[in-house]
Amino acid sequence: MNVMQPIDRIRGGVHERERHESGHKHVSGTAEYIDDIAEPAGTLHAYLGLSERAHAEILSIDFQAVTSSPGVVGILTADDIPGENDISPAHKHDDPVFASGKVEFHGQPIFAVIATSRDAARRACAKVKIGYRDLPHVTDVVEAAAANYPLVIDPLKLERGDIDAGFAKAKNAVQGEMRIGGQDHFYLEGHISFAFPGEDDEVTVIASTQHPSETQHMIAQVLGVPSNAITVNVRRMGGAFGGKETQANLFAAVAALAARKYRRPVKVRPDRDDDMAATGKRHDFHVDYKIGFDDEGRIEAVDAVFAARCGFSADLSGPVTDRALFHADNCYFYPNVRLRSRPLKTNTVSNTAFRGFGGPQGMVGGERMIEDIAYTLGKDPLEIRKLNFYGGGGRNLTPYHQTVDDNIIGRIIEELEASADYAARREAVLAFNHENRVIKRGIALTPVKFGISFTKTEYNQAGALVHVYTDGSIQLNHGGTEMGQGLYTKVAQVVADEFQVDLDRIKVTATSTGKVPNTSATAASSGSDLNGMAAANAAEQIKTRLVRFAAERYGVDEADVAFEPNVVRIGSERIAFADFIKSAYAARIQLSAAGFYKTPKIHWDRSQGRGRPFYYYAYGASCSEVSVDTLTGEYQVERTDLLHDVGKSLNPALDLGQVEGAFVQGMGWLTTEELWWDAKGRLRTHAPSTYKIPLASDRPRVFNVRLAEWSVNREETIRRSKAVGEPPFMLGISVLEAISMAAASVAEYRIPPRIDTPATPERVLMAIERLRGAASRGEADG
């Protein structure tokens, strides 16, 4: 055996700025997405036929021209479903694969055409003639409430203290409402599934899904076969952001259904416009609020109702609207509080998960209340924020009765205020606005506190599978999916660190329900928290066996066996990892393990609105300065400074990318990304030509982004890191608040500006006109 000289450390261990494991493949076009997989001979293509009514009875369907269209092999409708025509993730039986008898939104799938090419299937789809009888429809959340539309799922109430007493005590009270727009995910790779029939009832589906296990279960339910007949694989997604948590199930089910019926591989990929029409988005909200506060701006009582446009079915609207309430406090202590959700049905596509999962809408509502207090009292909103932060005796209890015991927002804000030079720049902005009539500036510094864990406790578990091969190479598999966030890289770093081998010795393989079963969605920012721990657990099991083997073989104490960089030290001898593995194999040591993890400490009683739904919180803060044109409402983000807490980062380069990307996505949500339905209930912003996500030139002109390097998770998470996917999304709120300040300047900062979102140039200009009118009528005294 080789005796190795010790080296300092492995390449690519935890906390290293390691590159994305697929980076070189992304740039060369060799990273394989589902549509890039070479199709076996005989592959068929499915295309979905969508409703052209928002709410109607289907009277007749004439498929004659469809069937005779070139290349068409067949048509699938609800009648072709051998199992259940339902893919409701909430198990409410309200989410059909194909509408039957009635359509409930414009864009709802009614049938699928199967043809020899995608183009043939798509062209044939357009030839259908459907007879409808229109029913009254409602697309807007306020109209839905007025029309007494039902709730899609039970609402939640969070209550603490005595709001009547709180309002009675408060010297000031403000009542308001706000509309918060939704958001399309605009993953660059649209939905796609590719199904391969197997023997008996087996089907393997390669799906662009964040939730392979649920996709597997839904396919089984639709086909009427047990889950063990279905395998779902996913190597990578071209973006997901929550849009492929439940929404992939439809496409996977259709592909599987067709593959089973025609006994040939079937691929389904909608056009971008159809993808945007037929799949759910971030929920739009309408918030009704009342706040009581003292003359300094300290909050005494909050009473708010968060109504959401859920669309035609429940989907994930329950947990999404719950999470909105969980984040309506952001970083602020509400002494007396009542928060209620109203998950309303509408005749729109069923809204779903999207980065933040309702949290951003709750937080924007909470920040709107802060803004109202500040402009009512004529104070700097940051002063109001600091006054109300959690902290101090008796001021650490959330509206859901969880104690905030890891609060670092004070230090985050203090550091960002200094590094962004907030105070001096605010003075400069005020002076600029005093001197300039057309262009106005605004600056805002906003905090973020985001709770980490699935609020449904059972989802907080994960599995991993680690194989060590006799050449010392390691194969890693886990239940998490890769959608660009770098999960595969991070978990591989964890395993490299466990075995103390260079990262290139580890290969991560496609997520598969056949390798790790019963997984949770890669969602709720939990990917590396859960799967990192499960993979570490698998590695530990193998290491335990190896240590025992080494101790016995070499007659040393187990404490004298150590995994050092690329070697195993046994007593004073160092053996190359591969050689050591070879000898362990020869000694018949099991070199494979299935790891498991479940998050400790959490519990939640929804009926009581009490518990500890979150294992810990992630924090961050953002300071943005904008210029606004008061003639047109156009604006530009001049500078943004971010400081964000990821605990002790598993990979600072990837985490920084998450923070930068989330901020820009959050900014887009609150500024230019507008979902617009016409009177017929048709979404008209259904393609990048009409739906405007940020471009490179929308980046802040100066963009300083830092991680809070001193932060260490107080809880025993994987290497003391924190989740990073969702929390920084809400850093985008500073842009909205800065635009608000610029608008408020036309009324001397004495009238709450109350700009609804997205704050398009139109909404900004109309708010400025309203504020000017109110100021000239002398309404500026709060």
Place this chain on the structure above:
Amino acid sequence: MTIEIRDTIRFRLNEREVELADVSPVQTLLDFLRIDRNLRGTKEGCAEGDCGACTVLVGRLNDGRLKYESVNACIRFVASLDGCHVVTVEALAQPDGPLHPVQQAMVDTHASQCGFCTPGFVMSLYGLWMENPKPSVQEIEKALQGNLCRCTGYAAIIRAAEAISSIGELGKDPLVAERERIARQLAALRDGRRVEIGSEKERVVLPGSLDDFAAVLEANPKATIVAGSTDVGLWVTKFMRDIAPVVHLSHLEELRRISVDADGITLAAGVSYTEAYPSIVRRFPQLRELWDRIGGEQVRNMGTIGGNIANGSPIGDTPPALIALGATVTLRKGGERRTVPLESFFIEYGRQDRQPGEFVESVRVPFLSDADRFAVYKISKRLDEDISSVCGAFRVRLDGEGRVADATIAFGGMAGTPKRASNVEAGLKGSVWGETAVNAAVAGFERDFTPLTDWRASADYRMLVAKNLLRRFYLETQETRNVRIDRAVAAAV
């Protein structure tokens, strides 16, 4: 005169020459690459030329010079590629070889996350690098206006773009080093013949010359004319329309000529926005921002001035400005030509003053006089790569006493066509150019326009902005500070 006919399309794809006899009029370059050639590094993100995931480079000879430009493969028709060199991401690095400097820079700066948009970004940056090896941040942003990334927030991609030249030498790039050889090969593909392919129902024609184009069109008055395909491409990819017979013109150098005389500039109809840019911004610096904000880089490389006019969009990127400048268009049918003011070319929504068999041959834009004040403002939801909600162009000439001697004001997005605000113009004429006159004149907008509410903007917003743009124009003529957001502020990464 009989013209020789060829019945194949010939072009170069990466390292190989391709000759195709069977090209459907609706076959897009993207489907050809992905389905026919199994080159799947180029992705489909939107199939409408707005996301850039399908970006490839197309090299084309113009006046003997071979230039590579980024284009959207999703809306580019294969038939239009005759004589071109198509370069896809697969050409940049061999499977086991080192990455190209553009690719290496992207990896080093962590500029890919999900990676789906990445090949498109690589190709856009490659195109930029070849033209401008040390671009400023603003130049990078401009080159990336047509590329959407949903993951990174772009900061890392900008860092990559800045790092390319520190990683590789432009001179060693194959397309740079072998430019002359490739140019000779492309020149050899051009035989001046008319290309005719497809059966009667699927006819595609590439005329051999401008005169041949006129003849072909006169003989096929119902043919779809395709220039840059930034609009017609969507008829196919989104509306699945049958566009045959098709006559392409992007290969005709005669339709890419720009001539400048003492009084104005004449742009042949096939001049792309990119080709027009240097002449336009030198003669009309007021058009620089508008031109920089037309589509994204790929669309500016494909889209043409003539196409922008001929398609009769009610918004149009250039028509409001060109109308305000007093532009005229020359239409041609066979050997007959006529010239009309641009504003009268637009009759009503969906109807233009173009006869069957007739085509827009050129646009002439007269120069401004020293007494003219001119500006154009584009208002859109997103700054770049967006369609105007309102676009206003203003030209005012003052007499020696500060009175408005002449005013031409044209708007897009306010009516069914690009249209003049004649009541506002009349209200200004003869008045002293000042706030009083402006505030009185804006009422004329209510008589000139009845804008619509749609997803881009409400009628109320459009009307208010139209009025305010005249106010902005006035303030800018007074050289007041901070009238407009300073877009030129350099971004720091």
